[in-house]
Amino acid sequence: MPIDWTHAGATVLAAFLASLVECVEALTVLLAVGATRGWRSALAGGAAGLLLLLLLVVLLGHALARIPLHGFQLVVGALLLLFGMRWLRKAVLRAAGVLALHDEEAIYQRKTQALRGQRGAGPGLDKLAFAVTFKSTMLEGLEVVFIVLAIGAGRVELLWPASLGALAALLLVAVLGAVVHRPLARVPENTLKFVVGVLLCAFGTYWAGEGMGYAWPGGDWAIPGVAGAFLAMAALCVPWCRRLASIGAQESAR
Amino acid sequence: MNGLRTVLAELWGLFVDDGRYALAIVGWLLLAWLVLPLLQLGGGWNAVVLAAGLLAILVESVLRRARH
Numbered sequence: 001m002p003i004d005w006t007h008a009g010a011t012v013l014a015a016f017l018a019s020l021v022e023c024v025e026a027l028t029v030l031l032a033v034g035a036t037r038g039w040r041s042a043l044a045g046g047a048a049g050l051l052l053l054l055l056l057v058v059l060l061g062h063a064l065a066r067i068p069l070h071g072f073q074l075v076v077g078a079l080l081l082l083f084g085m086r087w088l089r090k091a092v093l094r095a096a097g098v099l100a101l102h103d104e105e106a107i108y109q110r111k112t113q114a115l116r117g118q119r120g121a122g123p124g125l126d127k128l129a130f131a132v133t134f135k136s137t138m139l140e141g142l143e144v145v146f147i148v149l150a151i152g153a154g155r156v157e158l159l160w161p162a163s164l165g166a167l168a169a170l171l172l173v174a175v176l177g178a179v180v181h182r183p184l185a186r187v188p189e190n191t192l193k194f195v196v197g198v199l200l201c202a203f204g205t206y207w208a209g210e211g212m213g214y215a216w217p218g219g220d221w222a223i224p225g226v227a228g229a230f231l232a233m234a235a236l237c238v239p240w241c242r243r244l245a246s247i248g249a250q251e252s253a254r
Numbered sequence: 255m256n257g258l259r260t261v262l263a264e265l266w267g268l269f270v271d272d273g274r275y276a277l278a279i280v281g282w283l284l285l286a287w288l289v290l291p292l293l294q295l296g297g298g299w300n301a302v303v304l305a306a307g308l309l310a311i312l313v314e315s316v317l318r319r320a321r322h
Contacts, residue, residue, distance in 0.1 A: 074283075074287070077283075078279075078280065078283050079269065081279055081283070081308065082269040082270065082276055082279055082280070083268055083269055085275070085279055085308070085311070085312055086268075086269065086270070086271055086272075086275070086276075088312065089272070089275065089312060089315055089316055089319075090271075092312075092316045093316060093319055093320065096316075096320060098319060098320050139264050142264065142265070142268070143268060146268060201308070201312075205304065205305050205308055208283055208286075208304065209300070209301040209304050209305070212286065212287045212290075212300070212304070214290075214298070214300040214301040214304065215298050215300075215301065216298060216301045217297075217298035217301070217302065222301065226305050229305065229309060230309065230312070233309050233312065233313060234312065237312075237313055237316045237317070240317065240320075241316055241317065241319075241320035242320075244317060244320040244321050245320045245321075248320070248321055248322070
C-alpha cells in the first residue's frame with residue numbers, strides 16, 4: 001500500500017522527536033557509567049539493550065500486522081492517549097514551573113557519584129556497568145518502541161516511517177555523544193516533550209475516533225487540526241497554571 | 255521475579271502516573287464510544303466531541319495540579 005505523507009510526515013517527526021528525548025536520557029546514563037566504570041562494559045550493556053529492543057520491534061511488528069484494524073486502532077489510540085496526555089500534562093506543568101525541569105547535567109553528576117561509591121570492577125566484563133546501561137537502554141527504549149509501534153500501527157505501512165524517525169534520532173544522539181562526550185544538557189527537553197505530547201495526543205485521538213468508526217471532518221487533515229487544538233489549549237494552560245501556582249504559594253506562605 | 259516486577263512497574267508507569275487523570279481519559283473514551291452514537295449527531299460531530307472531551311480533561315487536570 002502506498003504511504004500517505006499527511007500521516008507519514010507527522011509520524012516521522014513524532015517518532016524522531018520522542019526518540020530524541022529518550023536517547024538523550026539513555027546517553028546520560030551511558031556516559032556516566034562509561035566515565036566511571038569503563039567504556040567496554042558500558043557500551044556492551046547498551047548494545048545488548050538495543051538488540052533486545054530491535055527483536056521486540058520485529059516480533060511485535062509482525063504480530064500487529066495480523067490484528068483486525070478497527071478494534072486495534074481503538075486500543076492503540078487509547079494507549080497513545082494515556083501515554084501522550086501524561087507527557088503533555090507533565091510538559092505543561094514543567095513549563096509553568098509547577099514541576100521541576102529535567103536536568104541532564106544534574107542526573108549525570110548524581111549517577112557518576114553513585115557509581116564511584118561502588119566497588120571497583122575486576123578484570124573482564126564489569127557486571128554493574130553492563131547491568132546499569134542495559135537497564136537504562138531497555139527502559140528508555142521501551143518508550144521508543146511503544147511510540148513507534150503505536151503511531152505506526154494505526155496503519156501498518158506507517159511502521160517504516162516511524163522506525164526511520166526513531167533510528168535517525170538514535171544515530172544523531174550517538175554521533176553527538178561520541179563527539180562532545182558530555183550529557184546533552186542543552187537539548188530543550190521539555191519543549192520537545194511538549195511538542196511530542198501534542199503529536200501523540202493528536203494521533204491517539206485520531207486513531208481512537210477511527211477505531212470507534214467516527215468520520216473525521218477533513219479526513220486525514222484532521223490530525224494537524226487536532227494537534228493545533230491540543231497545542232493551543234496546552235499553551236494557554238501554561239500561564240494559567242503559573243498564576244494558580246503562585247496564588248497557592250502566597251496563600252500557604254500566609 | 256524482581257526484574258519482571260520492575261519491567262511491569264515501568265510499563266504501568268508509561269501510561270499512568272495520576273490515577274484520576276488516567277481514569278478520566280479511559281472513562282471518556284468508553285462514554286464517547288458507547289453513548290455518542292445514540293445521540294445521532296452525524297456529520298463528523300462525534301469525532302469533534304471526542305476531541306473536545308479529551309481537551310477538557312487535560313485542562314482540568316493541569317489546573318487541579320497547579321492549584322495544589
